[in-house]
Amino acid sequence: MKLHRNLVFATIDSLHLIFNEGKQADKVLKNTLKRDKRWGSRDRGFIAETTYDIVRWKRLYAKIAEVKEPFDRGNLFRMFSVWATLRGIVIPDWKQVEPTPTRKIKGRFDELSKIRKYKESIPDWLDELGVKELGAKWDAEINALNKQADVxxxxxxxxxxxxxxxxxxxxxxxxxxxxxxxxxxxxxxxxxxxxxxxxxxxxxxxxQDASSQKVAQFLDPKPGSKVVDTCAGAGGKSLHIAALMENKGQIIALDIYENKLTELKRRARRDGAHNIETRVIENSKSIKKLIGKADKVLIDAPCSGLGVLKRNPDAKWKLQPEFLDKIKETQEEILTSYSRLVKPGGQLVYATCSILPSENNLQVKKFLKKEAGNDFTLIKEEKLYPSKTGFDGFYMALLQKK
CATH class of the missing domain: 3.30.70.1170 (Sun protein; domain 3)
Known part of the structure; x- marks a missing residue:
């Protein structure tokens, strides 16, 4: 493979914004890829895939390159050299790139590949958490989550x-x-x-990832029924529910972010989904009128997002233990609050894109022991592990109200 200067420089610029300025990888790349109209699909593919690769393997490459954060441009070029060397790509004689010690890089790679936190390129705390929550399963899961996601x-x-x-x-x-x-x-x-x-x-x-598609299927909404999607976001699952309901009945899509619901409306128009009504949650009154009214309720809860690291590799560097503690409290509150919308005999699905039991089955167990969960029975649950499916990691629990 021949390296082109402008593509490599665009990659380095993207990495600077992601690593040093904390910008989201997908948003950075969206802007970078618009930079030069002459770039073809192969050029844009090189920038996107190389950037994601270096983001994914940041800890490993930084260790091999012997550089520490914050990375200056020289450091980023050194990490790029590690990426290229491990792929057998010859680096041109550019002044930005120091002579590359190929044998040393490969030797360091072999050595570090024996230590999981470097081999899988993850922070110490995340590695410890994975072992604590998943035990022997953690090896296979974090390995699968480091593979590139399918479209x-x-x-x-x-x-x-x-x-x-x-x-x-x-x-x-x-x-x-x-x-x-x-x-x-x-x-x-x-x-x-x-x-x-x-x-x-x-x-x-x-x-929409194959695992994500299973959530609406698991909810099994019927044409003509009343469904509430409580954390609808931009509406991937609401749109799927609309299709499963054959556009008949009513879907109320709730979210605290108005801009996400605006995007859902736009997508619904394109998809011809006419049975979705969006509502912004401004306070507790926003959901008061819906208490005890829904045949089916979907809680696609906010979570760590550990199940979707394949497509968001920068999340492992942004995620912090404190955030995880806070999000678990939010999950508990949401489950307690929104379960009230289910009518007697109705059903609720609690779902996350996480593989951690503390966000999944343990949250459901806790809920069923509470007063708010007294009326509910767990009908079934499904854990989708990336190592088994090849797709994103998800959890789903179907609860029935008496």
């Missing part, structure tokens, strides 16, 4: 069939394959920009 689509059955979408994408030279256990999912065989296809513009599909 998975969810066919919007309001507008198209799986076959129609597959054929339409094939005409745009995008090959897909089906995913076992996810009837509306299509996985891309190779990464491609699907957002420029006519099928996407016409609302035939959304990009």
């Amino acid at each position: 998975v689509l969810r066919v919007n059955t309001i507008k198209a069939t799986v076959e129609q979408v597959r054929n339409a994408l094939l005409e745009s030279n995008v090959e897909t394959e089906s995913v076992k256990g996810a009837p509306h999912a299509l996985k891309l065989k190779e990464r491609a920009n699907v957002f420029i296809t006519e099928a996407f513009k016409n609302g035939w599909f959304e990009v």
